[in-house]
Amino acid sequence: MTAAAAARPRPLSERVLPAVVALLALPPALMVLKGAIANPVTFARNLVEGVSLGGVYALVALGYTMVYGVLGLINFAHSDVFMVGAYAGIYAAAWFGVTATSAGQSSPGIALACFAAAMIACAVLGMFVERFAYRPVRNAPKLTPLVTAIGVSMLIQNVSMLVFSSTPRGFPPVIRSSTVSLGPVAVTNIKLMNLGAALALMVALTFLVQRTRVGRAMRAISTNLDAARLMGVHTDRVIAITFGLGSALAGAGGILFGLDQPKIDPLSGVQPGLKAFVAAVLGGIGNIPGAMLGGLLIGMVEQLASAYLSSSFAPAIVFSILVVVLLVRPQGLLGRVTREKV
């Protein structure tokens, strides 16, 4: 913010808005509090569920945020890459003989193979989309890539309907579901594993961005694409890698999602994808720790809202967070006004 802008008195709306939002958020927060006091065990269970769900959102949100960080593009096709990841897992498991209908024979090895297949398939798809849909319009006005992204999203959805059919498929039980008791709280092993896998991937990504040459190149591009190119950064290659990485994370998210909620159809990426997008905006789009924080928060909000307010309002509450963030703090929780992207 420049000195002149700081000196100017802030408009009324900017001062009143946060107060109004806080006032509106108070009754639901009190209802959640009341429920938590009435039944702490149920509340604890909801927290565990919410964090586990949030882990998957965070993985998908990272893809949105990385692409926005380097290109300033909101990649709407990302949610469909996520769905393709889940299908890749289904086919990989079927190759090892595990289908939704077969009982028995599931092993950690097959689960890892599913992860690898989904991540590779999605990385290839993401890079393919970048090369043929986004690169040609990279220097066009901002609206053009955005509309292209929407088009690519619809293309992937409709091709998926042709290839996979619109009848939902069960996700193969590559990991046996069992109930784990954390004190009085019973959850499935899959939810705990989801959270663990999501956190591990996020740590790996942070390491990659902060500590490797490719990561440094990404950060350079996010600061200034032209300057990075002039300094000898292979911008095209690094952008392709960014898409590949983000899409691979979405693929992993697709597997985690499928294991937890084993019904996949060509539109099943849309809702989680939108929520992950809200998570990315909430955390500060372009900001990696922000996407993780946003994902976990959105998962928690969705779970608590459907538990203590109304399950049919839960999506509405999640999306109203998007509106509130854009009104009150457009840079997101961890974003800065002069953003350091990626």
Add this chain to the structure above:
Amino acid sequence: MTTPPSSRRSRRELLVGAAGSLLAGAVAQACKPKRQSGISVGLYCSLTGAQADFGISTRNGATLAFEEINRAGGLLGQQLRLVAEDTRGESNEATSAVTRLIDREGVVAVIGEIASTLSLAGGRVCQRKRIPMVSPSSTNPAVTQVGDYIFRVCFIDPFQGDVMARFARTDLHFDRVALFRDQASAYSMGLADAFRDAFVRVGGTVVDDQSYRSGDTHFSAQITSMLGHQPQAIFVPGYYTEVALIAREARGAGFTGKFLGGDGWSGPSLTQNDDDKLVGDFFSDAFAPEGAEAPVARSFLDRYRARFHTDPNGLAALGYDAALVLFDAIRRAGSAEPARIRAALASTRDVQGATGAITLNAQRDAVKSAVILEVTSSGTRFHKTVNP
């Protein structure tokens, strides 16, 4: 030499005009019902999507009936043609499927849908266009209240809810049951209400009433809330896709009681996703292969197995019966005029179908018995028959 401008313009106008009239002709051709020999009957149901099991079973049942009547020489000296349209389980698709059947295929009557919400959508089109519709298996009372052209060959939800409520109370000795209903489905809302009223009437308590929306995949918040009330059973009057996911999630959260449901559970996909989450749970349906005693039912069972190499479920049997009721009406009407078929349908008496004798009452509904099925790891097992 160049063509004078005026002549060029006129030639272009001529071309545009010709193209326009061709196009208009093509459109008119497309809109006009096809003149097919024989009597066309439409079927609209979900052949793909989250309720594909429903449509495929129903189409199998109806196909069997059509093949049999054609082999026996058809009706009124004509062969019958069954035209199936896919609704993908969406109400706007149901509306356009019915419109397409009537306007383009020129059907004289329509069979469908399975899901009540879609039957309500398609029924409004049939009523407006004065084409009789027979729903094989939509159980919500509102479906036939759309108008006097809408009929059904299955029981309605107040009866089905009563059957399951009494079963839970007297056979299973439960007094604490939670409800988990699908807000986006007229069927589920109606059946949940019917169950609640009947269960309270027989002395039980509904400890929690939670809801979801069809298409949801994440139910843990509602399940957590229901389990907090320690129900002995959860009544889920939904469709099989969500029921399987709900059961899986609830079992994972440590629920050891029973799941109870209605005919929306019917379908091979219910028990598809490996584990035994629903084994030992109960739902009500219209037909059970093991419960088939009447000769018509037995012979339907044999022919269905021979034709499709699988056991028919309630939806297949009702698809077959909807076709039989329609054939009976066309035969008695002595004509394939939609209005006369409608009049004959309204006086349907004692048509012997796979699911029992079908008589349509003044509300254009059938009064029939229900069966209670127990879920097993490989499908279902007949538990008992409940008469109205």
